[in-house]
């Protein structure tokens with residue numbers, strides 16, 4: 001690569017993770033950084049998902065940065081447009097805009113073993129960086145299953161994360177594929193206006209009531225006048241979820257009571273026993289994400305809605321064929337089929353010290369040290385990396401823990417001085433992942449009898465954190481140099497072409 005602009009840190013992505021990293025770098029006194037974003041605005045998830053009914057399913061006062069509390073959340077679970085506006089506001093408040101390069105999709109990141117930096121190719125120009133923070137998001141690349149005959153469908157096809165707002169669904173026959181977190185928000189939002197809605201369900205979700213309500217003007221005024229009340233509210237929301245997670249991780253058998261509550265929630269809206277049977281999950285609650293809605297079941301009970309079980313297996317023109325043989329005519333197909341989670345596309349574009357991509361390194365399953373760093377990829381860190389996902393609480397808590405780790409990483413590099421890079425020792429990565437997988441054995445995600453996107457093709461859970469968010473915060477407070485090799489540039493004249501490895505922590 002010819003000479004290019006060099007920065008100390010390149011952050012990839014401008015969702016919660018990338019913007020959070022930018023704020024944290026500034027707090028650490030690092031100003032020599034850029035944020036590379038493939039789109040033309042910030043927001044990540046909350047820019048891309050604008051489907052009808054899109055909202056968070058963790059209360060807004062917890063699903064926001066602790067360092068940027070928002071006293072003005074309009075609802076307990078705020079809608080997409082408010083979360084997106086919040087992230088725009090964060091970018092403005094913390095003066096991040098001058099750092100952000102929009103329309104700059106990272107095509108390739110290659111580690112230079114001599115110069116100890118990353119060469120980065122983007123659609124907006126090339127650059128080099130000492131450290132890369134990859135915040136490309138676990139749920140940012142939509143997945144559409146390979147359905148035979150899909151290309152013969154004459155109507156409109158789109159994914160929930162790429163909603164086509166120019167297409168009017170009024171009076172149309174819509175097929176909704178999938179019953180995940182997005183689908184259960186979309187179904188009640190579009191059911192009243194479409195002529196027919198057919199829901200293709202492979203696995204029914206467990207659905208609990210959603211304790212949503214408008215936040216009153218008085219509450220907001222209180223939060224503005226006395227900021228500690230926002231922190232108090234956040235603390236309570238956090239504490240409840242920290243207690244709940246114990247059942248998921250240690251005592252899945254005790255979740256039977258919660259299943260009874262969920263069944264009662266269904267029974268209130270679904271009077272038809274045959275439909276109730278179709279909608280009743282046969283796995284332990286919590287094994288897949290518990291979904292929250294007060295409107296999903298009532299929408300499914302409406303006369304213009306059909307639930308087809310077994311999933312979509314084939315498309316023949318405008319006829320959709322389900323696994324149980326049912327045939328449905330449709331004008332529009334909406335895929336609510338999730339994202340590339342365990343096969344994240346960015347991994348194909350990161351080439352490490354050995355010349356291998358991260359995707360090749362992770363072909364038998366993702367594995368990182370403390371959810372952040374991978375052997376052979378020095379000075380490369382991912383936000384929301386392997387085993388940092390949550391089943392029941394706010395991802396912002398995990399992101400902020402990873403930002404603590406990033407801050408200490410930068411401090412450690414400062415302490416080491418000169419040109420240096422950190423490469424996690426294979427033994428440290430193994431030890432961390434062995435511990436994570438051991439803790440995973442008892443959890444509801446592994447024992448609950450379901451197949452979920454938490455599991456990779458080998459059946460290993462490489463996405464979820466099997467503990468409390470406080471545990472993770474403790475584990476990521478500091479970078480332990482003993483877990484890393486310190487790389488130094490090759491000695492002048494040595495001509496080996498590879499970095500020297502020094503004993504860290506010595």
Ligand SMILES: Cc1cc2nc3c(=O)[nH]c(=O)nc-3n(C[C@H](O)[C@H](O)[C@H](O)COP(=O)(O)OP(=O)(O)OC[C@H]3O[C@@H](n4cnc5c(N)ncnc54)[C@H](O)[C@@H]3O)c2cc1C
Pocket residue numbers: 012013014015016017018036037038039042043044045046049054055056057058063104105106107135136137138139140181182346383384393394395396
């Ligand atoms: C519909 C929906 C609802 C959700 N609700 C909740 C919730 O209620 N609670 C919760 O905790 N979590 C929720 N999540 C999970 C959510 O993804 C995380 O909470 C969080 O928003 C992730 O932030 P992020 O910055 O890591 O990723 P993202 O928000 O996905 O941002 C990643 C950014 O990276 C950019 N990018 C990707 N690849 C490249 C590239 N090669 N070059 C340059 N830029 C690139 C993308 O354009 C994007 O802007 C939800 C997810 C979805 C999809």
